[in-house]
Amino acid sequence: MGNQKIRTRYAPSPTGYMHVGNLRTALYAYLITKHEGGDFLLRIEDTDQERYVEGAVDVIYNTMKMTGLIHDEGPDIGGPVGPYVQSERKPLYADYAKKLVERGEAYYCFCTKERLESLREAAEDSKAPVKYDKHCLHLSKEEIEANLAAGIPYVIRQNNPTEGTTTFDDVIYGAISVDNSELEDMILLKSDGYPTYNFANVVDDHLMGITHVVRGSEYLSSSPKYNRLYQAFGWDIPVYVHCPPIMKDAQNKLSKRNGDASFEDLIAKGYLKDAIVNFIALLGWSPGTNQELFSLEELIEIFDYKQINKSPAIFDPVKLRWMNGEYIKKLSVEEFHKLAEPYYAKELKHPHMDSFKISKLLQSRVEVLNEIPSFLDFFNELPEYSNELYIHKKMKTTLDNSLVSLEKILPVLEGLEDWTHEGLEKAITATIAEMGIKNGLMLWPIRTALSGKASSPGGAYELADILGKEESLSRIIKGIEQLKNA
Structure with a gap:
């Protein structure tokens, strides 16, 4: 292998979704090769025609493009292999299967479904593992040729030894x-003339010069079968990198069937693609430092596949939320606003409100974009609220002094011409000074009256500015009426 150029591939089956586990496989394959300046290939494994889903290839292309895992060779851009x-x-595949038959490493099998079924039943009755009994390995050349000439359906099977052991290094x-x-x-x-997944994999990886094969640890047990194929052809065995399973919790694997999120689901829920990639990189690999936030470029720089863990990785939604919040904070206000606009368009009932100002308030508070609507309710209309909200120990506000503050500020605001953040701040600060009170005694009651909530993004000035x-x-x-009636 010495100075050979590293080549890895991502070889998904077009079955509809980009599971988190699939995306991690693609990411690790990409990082391994890019770390060494090698090539990253995309290959579509569609030999299982029954599982093919219309439009699934586009899902693969779109996800790769979105996440920045750009392939050097693939169906859409071509390449030398x-x-x-x-x-x-x-x-x-038929040609290569027949080569193995010639070498005695594979054989034609003409067994009917019924015969295979009875083998399976017999094995289950005796609690033995279900295995083909090599019946057709012993057919004479004449019998094989007669069967082929008669057009009897056949499969080609690998001829594995029954004694000894096979060892491989992972x-x-x-x-x-x-x-x-x-x-x-x-x-x-x-x-039907189509290869099985396992066989096509080996032939294609060899012909495409793949040096490192990245896949889930569930393939560990089939690796010996793969290796026997490589050896039967006299080909070099690639470096295997098996990744640990991704678990929902200590007992359950992450799975689409249980409604666990795919990449598309996470995007739809308002997670940012860069945060998802960063999070997935750390599911089973760690840089050995305390750093947790990495751009794709930084990951390429430091990714060492020998640091992939053996133990299962737990998909921790709390950590993903936190990480996503960190990515949202790193955006410019303009970028955040662009992502937030679709939510405003749907949820914000007052078109005169300046939603860009709302974005400035929300950016540091939102961890996932789909939380945005929960911050907008009071902008749409004042909720019913209890007077208890006016009482704040730290601000030293009571129902009585809150009423005094609101009654004092109302005529000032009614006469205010310059209704901007600056204008509001100037007028309110002057009134506070005139009354000789602490800021909180005025600002807390105003904020409470404007939002009707125990906590809101932004304080008195920002809210008044946005509400108009x-x-x-x-x-x-x-608020004054409510306090008077208390």
């Missing part, structure tokens, strides 16, 4: 040995 779609490579998990008696004579070529003169005055008058 195409085609990059397995169904377009179909004739290749970068993360070390040396792993399997008893050959456990190896199944797996089907390489199906009766008419709405602000009507809310303050309502």
Whole structure:
């Protein structure tokens, strides 16, 4: 391997979603090769025609583009070792399967569904592992030729040894040995002429010069079968990097079936793509420092796949929220506002309000974009609230002194011409000075009357500025009435 250029690939099946686990596989494959200045390939594995979902290839392209995992070769851009779609490579696989038959490493199998079914039932009755019994390995050349000439459907099976062990080295998990008696004579070529996933994988990885294969640890147990194929062809075995499973909690794996989020779901919920990529990078890998926030460029710089963990990674939604909040804070106000606008368009009932000013208040408070509507309710209308909100220990406000402050400020605000943040601040500060009171005694009652909430983004000046003169005055008058009736 010495100075050979590193080549990795992401080889998804077009089945509809980009699961978090799939995205992590793509990310690690990308980081491994980019860290060394190598090539990253995209290959579409669509040989399982029954699972094919319309539009799924676009989901793959869009996700890769959004996350910045840009491939150097692939179906859409071509490259020297195409085609990059397995169904377009179909004739290749039959040729390679037949090569193995010639070498005695594979054989034709003409067994009917019924015979295979009875083998399965017998194995289950005797609690033995279900395995093909090599029945067709012993057919004579004449029998095989007669069957082929008669057009009897067949599959081609790998001819695995039944004695001894097969050992392989995994970068993360070390040396792993399997008893050959456990190896199944797996089907390489199906009766429809399509290769099985495992076989196509090996042939394509070899022909495309893939040096490092990144995949989930659930493939550990099939690695010996892969390696026997490489050896049967006399090919170099790639470096395997098996990633630990991603768990929802200590017992359950993350899965789309249980309604766990895919990449699209997370985007729809208002997570930022860069935060998702950063979070997923740390599911099973750590840089060995305390740093947690990384751009894609920084990840490329420091990613060392030998630091991938063996133990399962827990998908911690609390940490993802926190991280997303950090990414939101790093945006410019303009960028945040652009992301927030669709929520305002849907939720903000008063078109005269300056939503850019709302964005300035919300940016440091929002962790996930879909929380934005929960901050907008009181801008739309004043909620019913209890007078208890006026009482604040630290501000030293009571129902009585709150009423005094609001009654004092109302005529000042009614006569105010310059209804801007600066104008409001000037007028209110002057009144506070004139009354000889602490700021909080005036500002807390105003903020409470304007928002009707125990906590709100922004204080008295910001809220009055956004709500506008008419709405602000009507809310303050309502507060005065409420306090008078207390």
